[in-house]
Amino acid sequence: MNPALRWQALPERARRAEQLGHLASLCLKREVETYPKPGLVSHVDNGAHRDMDAALLCRSADTLAPFFHELAAAGAVGAGMDRLRAIGVAAERAMLAATSGVNTHRGAIFGLGLLCAAAGYREALGIRKPLGEVVSQRWGKAIPDGPILLRSHGAVAARRYGAGGARAEAACGFPSVYDIALPALHAARMLAPDDDEAVRVQTCMALIAEVADTNLLHRGGAEGLRFAQDSASAFLATGGVGSSGWRKRAADIHQAFVARNLSPGGSADLLAMTLFVDRMGP
Template identity: 80%
Template structure:
């Protein structure tokens, strides 16, 4: 955490590409270091996943660090979507080589990578716009018109159920980050001012409750999505992390997700993105 302490003393708009890559990688690790997140891998257990654990996810985050740095640098240099996409493809190859073919962070490479590029672009120009707005304005059209991954579970669920998915989210400037996750993150700090893990749990639950997570659609269809949203919504309605015994209730929801093989991977990616954006808010 020494690097994190250095970031805290550095103005957000002064972070260079190396620091942005470090910060993005750290945010991926902070997502892993959050428990209980329903159905998701954490430092405590593997959730609904038989092919990955916390150690693998952290190795993946380390592997992605230089590519996230390169995306920030490309953004600072005014790169177009074709260059960003090439860096993202290289990042995915490196991730799969490190994990033995396990998709640990494909969604994060896309979303967090675009935010890194926007952060580099914003820092180079010295402007005070949100990262999401910059992504939408600078690359939004190319995001929507670019090639569609046929391998992505989220993309397949988007096609089957008509959900917007990661491409629409990015092209619109990440509304789930700015309109759902960030307000939840900041409100949760009032509920649990001395417990950042609790803050992250509350934010993750809010995302699960409010986002059409295509990973949930892929694993459980519409029934699984509705089950997940209802469980997270009930947790929040009961007071969330601001109520005594919240951890035990969250663990019960986590176990119910695991029993149904549900994992809200899209919400996990959005949580990491929200942590990144929160740190860099102008």
């Protein structure tokens, strides 16, 4: 069948779910295309990572697009948490196959996947609630009840340091996205109205400054988290991307993270989620 005719034949809801999947994948790529992000992989360098680069992350994002599409479609028909988990498990397997076993986006599959499901659910019902509120109300009670990856870096760090981690964040409706990142993103657009990359850097710094990132706890313990938060807070306190010379200051912080093997992967995932929520209006 002609691709154009096939597209026209798709029901509107299915077409919209596919669009949501592509948007989620694009937001992951936008996160990669942001520099300088302290310790993180970008189109410029690999940050504190030896096992991944920008090309690998983009390949992972492309691999996940159909699964985000499936999650949005599942949300649109009111699927429960068990169904969403099954799609997430399939997504993780596909990701690991595409990356030769490298965990590029496990956290994003979980968080961004739930937001896709919430977007599908919200649009199907025609409601106007924020996506985070939809996640909390629709699946919040079931989110903590699923199987826990006891050996995952985030789970180990969360247990050792008492951090809430990704599950608590999702069950509560993504407060780091709504209370920290979105306000920072909107304020950054006033500071740098013609520089989308600067807006993403500022938003990422705001997240690093305030989130108890389990990836930082895994790599650097409480001292590493404190160093990261203090560094990002100092960047923001001196004007952030609204001040002259901000790119050099941000790059210096990035190199300091690399030297300490620190990578705020949780904040990177939250940045991608924030970009998605912002595009969806929130």
